[in-house]
Amino acid sequence: MTEADVNPKAYPLADAHLTKKLLDLWKGAHEATKTLHRGISEFILMAEKNVPYVFLHSKQALGWACGMSGPVLACSVTIQEGSQPKPQIQSIQQSIKRLFV
Secondary structure, eight states: OOGGGSOTTOOSOOOHHHHHHHHHHHHHHHHHHHHHHHTOOSOOOOOOSSOOOOOOSOHHHHHHHTTOSSOOSOOOOOOOTTOTTHHHHHHHHHHHHHTTO
16 A cells, blocks of 8 residues: 555555554464454453453344444443533443453
C-alpha cells in the first residue's frame, strides 16, 4: 500500500514499526482466542490499567450489541462528559467490581 492509497482521514497513522507492534499484539490476542476454541489453554493472561472487566458468554451477542454483523472479542465503554447514560454506566461498573469481591 502506498501513501496515495491511505485515506487522508487516517490520522494519526502508525509508522511501519508501530504497525508491526500492533499487529504482533493482535496476533497475541488472536492466538489466545484460537487456543481457547481448541480447548488447549491452561490459562489466559490479561493486563489492564485498573479498568474493571467482565467476560460475556457470547461473542456473537457482543458483536450485535456493538452494531456488528459478526462476533466481537472485546469492546470498551466510555463516558462522555454530560451524557445521559453516565449513572447507568457507573452502576454497571460497580456491579463488575463487586464480582471480584
